[in-house]
Amino acid sequence: MSLEFCGSRALAHVEQQVALGPRPPGSEASRQVRHYLREQLLGSGCRVTEQPFLAHTPLGTVPMTNLLGTLPGDREKVLLLAAHYDTLRDFLGADDGASGVGALLELARVLSRERPACQVTFAFLDGEEAMCDWGPRDGLYGSRCLVQCLSEFRQLQRVRAAIVLDMIGDRELRVTRELTSSASLRYLVWQEARRQGVGSLFRGPAAQIEDDHLPFLEAGVASALLTGFHEAPGGVRPRYWHTAEDTLDKLCPESLQAVGRVVEGVLHRLDLDARNLTV
Template sequence: MRLATWIAALVVFAPLTALAQHFDGAKAYEYTREFAAIGPRWVTGQGHTKAENLLRARFQHDPVEEDTFMADTPIGPVNLRNFIVRYPGKKQGVIVLATHYETNYPLRNINFVGANDGAATTGLLMAIGDKLRAQTAGGRQLDGYSVWLVFFDGEEAFQSWSQSDSTYGSRHLAAKWGRDGTLGKIKAFILTDMIGDKDLDIQRESNSTAWLVDLVKQSAHKFGYDRYFFQNEEPVEDDHLPFVKRGVPSIDIIDLDYGPNNSYHHTAQDTLDKVSARSLTIDGDVILETIRLLDQK
């Protein structure tokens, strides 16, 4: 690394020591770029098929389940597909990290690529997957709980947001895991959404489990990231709610302050230039530290 680049890195992460090891936000950003480059990924479109294929390719050497199901939507029955990638741990129990990967169906005609809304957190979880893959190579196990990455389909509405027209993938999976006993194994469900924003401002989501919110806050404080987390509070309807309603400790890590007065959200302005590797580094640092703290509980 050239001296100027090294100095710039210290300036960006001024609260940290020079020897601190950070999550690779640059790699997460590159995965985000690759995913957003697919273009719109609305369900039933060609971009959605390309997104599925990219997820298959990225996790081809991992234990991955394709959870397919038929959803009853305002446009008729639609085939949807969640992806679940499992990394085994030594402790009994599971930590779930989740995102959605598709884009909004009603916006299919405006070139809505969802760089922040879907692509950024998909890229984030892909990069986290790289770390988990390395830690479990050769049949090894994570020192703590198993970690599962979940890429939800059908988070977005097909017509207009309502309890029945939204969160299709998470509602399906929460019900499925409720029937087969998996929900009882989940120690924490961590949802990520819209947190690649250059101007990172993660709200305290009031439907989330209080102790898990506090754990994330503690993780952010460790790195001096306090100003990026929980300065404001509001309820958000998102993919965590089907798990909250079933008693699973859950948190939605989300930044709904996207652009002036949230003006980039669900518009053609949600493009890669609004996303930053620095924000993804902050996200990864905090999520991995939260996993470490959960493993100690």
């Protein structure tokens, strides 16, 4: 099996997002990002839909929008890939947000050529970031809304696995062993990384991280988070997290390609058989 994911292509998508400036929910830059996502997904043969919703936040009701791209396949066997496209109001979010989005767009291009048997849904989520202070009622707005909608329309049981990408482009990337992720899916990811010879990049510290995979886990969907974020003595890593230093120069195509190809390989395996995954 040849792997086609290109880190340079993914990084080019990151550059397009960062050029728009900060992309908080409801902003003109947020709308422009969605337009870019739509055009790229349509070019990859995806069916594109928007999911507008009203998020009840500590600042009041805020309009937000998820954007979904779907590659046709077996509707009873859905593999979902997700990343958040929003940023905090004052930061460019090259790694925190844009890196995962860039990887998803490149995966859409690659998978449109490979045509897996299962249906693949690419979920670009709004409102991952907290509006005020992170907590149970502030943050993860887009993923919670998506899970609720899938459940209400009885589509959630069709999702065999959900993989969330967030902060995967750092030049010194070490993917965190995220402990709330489904053990069965996490094992597949680490096994695939070793098979591809990039296991050293997946030897980050063990940590429990709150991110967009949690609503899927809580709903009973096997889910995993791939991220380089973690807390460390003296502060968080990467150090530029949630600062004005989260800029393009901190990223490299090699990190994006390593993670992207591991996800590509995992998707090939899940496409063959996802029956043994457990939450």
